[in-house]
Amino acid sequence: MAKVIAVCGKGGVGKTTISGLIVRLLKEKGLSPILAVDADPSMNLNMTLGVHIGETVGNIREDAKPEKGKRPQAMSLTEYFELQVNLSLQEADSFDLLVMGRPEGKGCYCSANSNLREALKKLTSTYRYVVIDNEAGMEHISRQTDGSVDIMLIVSDPTPKGLVAAMRTDELISRLENEVKKRFLVINRVSKEMPLNLPKEMQIPLVGYLRIDPILSEIELAGKSIFELPTNAQIYQDLQDILKGIDEDING
C-alpha cells in the first residue's frame, strides 16, 4: 500500500511548493515509485515539478459519458477509466504526475464516479508514496480520491488570521468521511525576527516551520523546477527536518 501524504491549507500558503519539495525529497531518498497528484483545478504542480500536463482526470470523466461515444462498448467503465488514467500519467524520473483537473460539476456524472474511484485506488496502490497537492478548501478530498490519507500537512502562514484558517481546515478534515491518520500543522514563511504566538485553541500538533527563502522566487522567475533549487536551500533543509520527524522511512 502506498503511503499518502496530502498538503492542504488556505490559498497561497505554499501548498504546491511544499508538495514539490516532498516529491524531491522522496526521490532523493530513493523512496520511489512516487505518484504526485495535482488536485487543484488551477493545475500548477507540473510547473513546480518541471513536467508537462497530459489529459486530466476531469476530462477523462467527461469523455466517458455515453453520448461522447469514446468508450468501446466491450469495455467496462472501470476498464476504460483504468486505461485512460494510466495513459494520462506524465512519467518523469522516479515519479509520475496525475492531474485531477476540473472537479465534478453540478449535474455530475455520478454513476461514473465510483468506477473512477476504483480505478484511482488501483493506480495509487502501485506506488510507494502518493503526494497530493490540494486546492484551498477540502470538499474535493472526499469526492476525488479514494480517501485514506496517512499524513495530512495543514499549512499556514504565521499570521493570526492564517492560524485561525488552519484550525477551520482542521475542523473540516475531522468531519470528512475519509480516514486521515495523522494531521500536522506546518507554518510557512517564518522569519527569525517574527514573534509567533499560537492561538490557545490550536489543537493541531505543530511539526515545524519553513523559513522565508528568497531563492524560491529566483527559481520561479527563471522558470526552473523545484529540482533546481540548491540542496542547501533553507526551505529544503527545513522541510527535510519536518518530514524526518514524522515519517520513519524518510528518516532512515
Ligand SMILES: Nc1ncnc2c1ncn2[C@@H]1O[C@H](COP(=O)(O)OP(=O)(O)OP(=O)(O)O)[C@@H](O)[C@H]1O
Ligand atoms: N518559505 C517560502 N519562502 C519564500 N517564498 C515562498 C515560500 N513558500 C512559498 N513561497 C512562494 O509563495 C508563492 C505561493 O506558493 P504556492 O504556490 O506554493 O502556494 P499554494 O498554497 O499552492 O497557492 P494556491 O492556493 O494558489 O495553490 C509562490 O510564489 C512560492 O514560491
Ligand SMILES: [Mg+2]
Ligand atoms: Mg497551489
